[in-house]
Amino acid sequence: MAASLTAAKQQLRSLMKQRLSGVPQDSVLAQSRKIFESLKDFAPYQDAARISIYLSMPAAEVQTDALVRHALDAGKQVFVPYLHRSPLETSSTPARLMDMVLLKSIQDYEGLKLDRWGIPSIDPATVHDRQRILGGPDVHGSDMSTLDLMLMPGVAFDFDETGSVRRLGHGKGFYDYFLTRYLARMDPSGGSLDRPPLRLYGLALTEQLLSASSGELVPAGSHDRSLHGLVLGSGEIIEASSGSM
Template sequence: MASSYGTDADKSSLRSNYLSVRKAIPTRSRASSDASIRSSLRAFPIFDAAELVLTYVSFGPEVDTRSIIAELLEEGRRVAVPRVNKAAHAMDFCEIFSLDELEPGVMGILEPAPNAEPLTTPELVGSVCLVPGLVFDGSGHRVGYGGGYYDRFLAFYPGDKIALARTTMLSSNPLPVGVHDVPVDFIATESGIWNCRGR
């Protein structure tokens, strides 16, 4: 685990610090890191065997998932992406067949159309979920953007949870953990897959 802001940092401070760090990374460096992360992920047997891949649609300087989505769809793999219901403070995943189906939703992030049918929990069995975040620790805990949408979804999610993280997004210190926070099972990095289970 690489960078850290100390064990006494709260989530707001961590969020602010890691947003600044991410924004400062040159575009070319981000692209190189993301290509290595994608290679680690594609070589991971659990990801390779998944019948369905749930993934966020990358926005701004997030670790790129659009290339992953395009590759999977081209290969005939099943892909679903999130749609946020801000009023209900909830998030569903809907299967897609092209990135062209998506339209700007909350905060301008691309998501399925309002009439897209959400997948049910039983339909998610055998899937993996690629989870976004700003920083992750060795136990799989994360600091996200503060909305809580992923933690609420992951609390009932039946598959494997995989974070995508550049080295600059890894903390050597444990992160603050809330009662409703759900850790990821694995972290895909430039150098390989980190197993967070049992740590």
């Protein structure tokens, strides 16, 4: 079962890679702008004080530069992905993990160097001086360890028969494992029941939303987390009709 699920996901990733390679950059930028304009007026974004935003590849996915700048300018605390080697040497732990680390300012963001995929990336030498969601000294139930909203990338998205938003990632499991660890921090033993739940929204080009009528669907297993909603390149925000996570 696990092998067939993995194969189905990889087949869809290959199909989507080919499909997205044909999307003109002008279309990517236009759709990204519509998503930005919609999110600016979206209550979960407006109300979020601590927000996670992925930093985008130069092409073939929703661009987030305008969102990062707007959120920082609005006084939000903006956390971005940071990949690092796992300190846990267990067979069930991935070799590399993702944490979310704080951008200090617009100048800090503009000073990030591009990695080999053209994605702005946190310098590991600066991580010790940054607030981190999972890896810092305040991770045990503190307000310093919480997020209000996470805007997530994906390769493909769809809605299952219950109205939940399914997401196909790039296959490394970084987001799912981050969320598993995050929610473990936020369980009742951490005294966090009074905190609002983390809201998860995918950002998707219209080409990334699969249609049931096409026969395409996102393969999902028990460890794949559904989202609260999807923000499309048309500017439409679609809420899940059932709970996520």
